[in-house]
Structures are given as structure tokens and as C-alpha cells.
Amino acid sequence: MTDSMFALIAEELARIAAEKGESLPTLGPDTRFLGGDLPIDSLDLATLLVVLEQRTGQDPFRAGFVQFHTVGELAALYRPTLHHPGLPAGSA
Amino acid sequence: MSQPPPSWLHPGLRLIEAERCVGWAGIAAQADAFEAAFRASGGRVVLPPQGVPALVAALVAAERAGVELHLSRRAMPADAASEPGEPGFAVLLETSGTTGTPKLVRHDFQRLRGRLRGAADPDARWLLAYEPAAFAGLQVILTALVAGATLVSAPGAGAADLARLAVAHAVTHISATPSFWRAFLLALDGAAPPLAAITLGGEVADQPLLDRLAERFPTAKLRHIYASTEAGSLFAVGDGKAGFPAAWLDGGVDGVGLRVRDGVLEVNSPRAMLGLQIGREVGHGGGWLSTGDIVERRGDRALFAGRLDGRINVGGVKVSPEVVEQILLDVPGVRDALVEAAANPVTGHILTALVVPAPGVEETALRAAIRAAVADLPPAARPRLVTMTGSIALGAAGKKTRKGTA
Numbered sequence: 489m490t491d492s493m494f495a496l497i498a499e500e501l502a503r504i505a506a507e508k509g510e511s512l513p514t515l516g517p518d519t520r521f522l523g524g525d526l527p528i529d530s531l532d533l534a535t536l537l538v539v540l541e542q543r544t545g546q547d548p549f550r551a552g553f554v555q556f557h558t559v560g561e562l563a564a565l566y567r568p569t570l571h572h573p574g575l576p577a578g579s580a
Numbered sequence: 581m582s583q584p585p586p587s588w589l590h591p592g593l594r595l596i597e598a599e600r601c602v603g604w605a606g607i608a609a610q611a612d613a614f615e616a617a618f619r620a621s622g623g624r625v626v627l628p629p630q631g632v633p634a635l636v637a638a639l640v641a642a643e644r645a646g647v648e649l650h651l652s653r654r655a656m657p658a659d660a661a662s663e664p665g666e667p668g669f670a671v672l673l674e675t676s677g678t679t680g681t682p683k684l685v686r687h688d689f690q691r692l693r694g695r696l697r698g699a700a701d702p703d704a705r706w707l708l709a710y711e712p713a714a715f716a717g718l719q720v721i722l723t724a725l726v727a728g729a730t731l732v733s734a735p736g737a738g739a740a741d742l743a744r745l746a747v748a749h750a751v752t753h754i755s756a757t758p759s760f761w762r763a764f765l766l767a768l769d770g771a772a773p774p775l776a777a778i779t780l781g782g783e784v785a786d787q788p789l790l791d792r793l794a795e796r797f798p799t800a801k802l803r804h805i806y807a808s809t810e811a812g813s814l815f816a817v818g819d820g821k822a823g824f825p826a827a828w829l830d831g832g833v834d835g836v837g838l839r840v841r842d843g844v845l846e847v848n849s850p851r852a853m854l855g856l857q858i859g860r861e862v863g864h865g866g867g868w869l870s871t872g873d874i875v876e877r878r879g880d881r882a883l884f885a886g887r888l889d890g891r892i893n894v895g896g897v898k899v900s901p902e903v904v905e906q907i908l909l910d911v912p913g914v915r916d917a918l919v920e921a922a923a924n925p926v927t928g929h930i931l932t933a934l935v936v937p938a939p940g941v942e943e944t945a946l947r948a949a950i951r952a953a954v955a956d957l958p959p960a961a962r963p964r965l966v967t968m969t970g971s972i973a974l975g976a977a978g979k980k981t982r983k984g985t986a
Contacts, residue, residue: 530766531964534926
């Protein structure tokens, strides 16, 4: 259900890493954002969340901080029914 | 044989950095070496970042030699040329400004120490989550020294590495910014350190974060500190709720008078004259001092609602969107620019920019020029998202409307 969200996160993470001259290892649902193998810091993660809000129109953190660690856990916070602007439907 | 430790350093302390554990004997040896060099320096010494054990040894040596110790946050301070300074032992700290050269603030060491509770607590295991040479970092270091505690540090490490260290060394005490705590929670796996004391400072502590921390560390003492640049640490809130009791606006707290004038919090603190900025007095001695923090009364609570000067808190660093906007406007090929804050649950805010390119300007080249223009700013002050647009809407007053400054 969250395949397209997963793809969107992977795309934007790759863009953020590329800006820093880094490349990403293969992402899986269990890949951790911080404290794992990803070459990102908390400012990068903050940037990702702002981009995801811009692209999905959703803010799962509106009511405050929600705990998540992995790509899969973050993807699950977004409602899967929406089509994401700029992303072809069904891409995964 | 070395001299005994100073009164503010409990000989039982242990400093753990880069897998190395240093006790008083190791510090004393380095302090002896520093002391000889400091005595020869004549007045003011600059210590570049070398980790916590060296910093502690330098404090001991500077007190013995009676010199000013400038704890630099950069490897090669531009103003390293040793100036005569004032006689006697004092600590000089750099402020973390968004732009320009950092200001140097002189702190009387006895006053710095006087602010700390001095009880010995040899079982405490602190994690240093601030830069060692920042005011908040030095406070944590001095607290651990006087307590004879263990202090775990890894200067330059991110929240994820520090979370790992906290678990590995069974850390019990952490003082950090709300942004650090959010990243810390995100980085923690199933294992968590046995925290007994959680302190938040440097940014507004929001209720969801306080709830999350109380949930994850139910036995820890949880408090958030309110401090201002001029007046230093003013009060601590320990009831687990955001903001502070509105009653304090009438009666004050802990010897500090509080009041709201035109929506802005003013303080009257005996501790206001904390440091002397080189060349200028900080604060105005007695009397009321504006903090620049906007406060709203909601029921029996006073809540923080942003800065009067429009500065944004990005992960504990106060940045000015206007200053960054000016930098973008100076980039050739930029016709107009708007820098604003975007809220997020990790660092509180980040800066984003809307840029109107001049006609005929190639986007890739312009993005590269913008990146180069902001490369000298601290990471928190760089716009993280730059969006190209045809025009920037103006508000009713004919000014750009900046969102998200609350």
C-alpha cells in the first residue's frame, strides 16, 4: 500500500544525498534514517519531511512529534490513497 | 608529583572520549605541560578544539597561570593573535552568530561555577551533547567535574552516534536541545540508556516531545530550561508541561522577576550580568531586560510564541531569514528572493528559499552559485530547499510575506 510513498522517500533522499555529494546504499523498509548506514544528519531528515509535506500535502506531524526510525515506518505515516504530484501513479 | 586538583574538580571524575578514559592523573599531566606554556604567553591563550580532556587540563592550567583562556570553536581562529586582555583567570567563549565573525564573551570563572549545584555525584554518567566550547557545553563539563562524575563525549559526532554512546556507556544524565532529543529518540533502537535526568534547553520545548520523553523514560527527572542570550539561564520548569506557570509572571521564580510588555517577555535577574562581551557590556545590570521572546498567556500557562526579531530556531541555532535573504539577493542572476521557515518535527524549523531568476539565467548554474554563496554559513542557516519561481507575492503592505516566523 505504501509502495509509492516508499518510492517518493527514496527519490527525495537520493536528491538530498546527491546535494551533499553522497550516494545512498540500497534502501529497504527497515533502513534506519539516523544511526544506520545512511549518510544523512538530522537537518537532512528535517529537509526530507518538509519536502514530503510539499509533495503529498500531508503533515503527519501536525499534532507534534511522532516516533519513527525506519523508511517503512515513515512511509506508513502517510495516507496511501493520495496521488503524489510529480510522481507517476503506480510507480514503485 | 603534580599539584592537587582545584576545588571545582572532584578527583574521582572520569572523561571518556574516543574509547579513551582519562582520570585526574592524566589531566594533571597535561595541565602541567599547558601551565608552562600559558605562563610564557603573557595574558591570553587561545585553545583550538582538542576534545574535552585537553579543555579541562587547559582550565586547570589557566587558573594556575592566571591567564584568560579563549576556548575557540574553530580550528584556526582568525583573531588568534594573542591580545593582552585583562589580567587574571577568565574564560572567553565565542557566541554562535549566523553571520559575521563570532563575538567573544568574557566569563568570570567563579561566576560560571557559582551557577552550578555543587553536590558530589560520582555515580552520574553524563553525555556531552553540546559543543565543548559553547556556553551550554561548558556548563555540562563543569557540572560533571564538580560532581566527580563520568563524562562521555565525542566532539563533532551527530545525535545518532551520541545515542549509541549513551547506550554503550549506560548514560544517566543528558542536557541537550529539543532538536537533539528528537533526533536522539529517532536514533534509539530497542535499547535505551538508563536516564535519571533529562534537561532540555536552547529552544522551545514542545508538549509532544516532553510527553514522548516522559513515556520513554518514565523514571527520569524531566526539566526544560529557559535562558536568554543576555541573561543566561533564568529558570527551569520541571512539571513536564510546555511553557511555564503564568503565575510566575506575577510573583517571579527563583529570584528572577518576569513580566510581559507588548507581548514580549522581560526579566529582572540578579544573574543578568553574566559576561562582558569584549568591547561592550552585555545586559544593563539591574532593571528589566527584554528577552525578545514573544509570550502568550493560555489559561494558567505562559507559552513561547516565537521571536520579536523574526529569528528562527533551527535545531538550537538562531538564524535570521532576513540576513540569509540578503545574501541570496547579492548572488548574480537572482532577481528576487524570499527566505522563510518551514516547520518540521526534527529540527523545529529549516530555512527554505523562493528564488526568482533573472531572464536568461540557467537554473543549474544559478543553483550552484547559490550553494557557493551560502557555503560559509553554519549548516543550520543555509536554505535547505531552493525553489525557482516566476514571482514572489507581496502582502497588503507591499512587503514580502514571510511565513512560519512563529
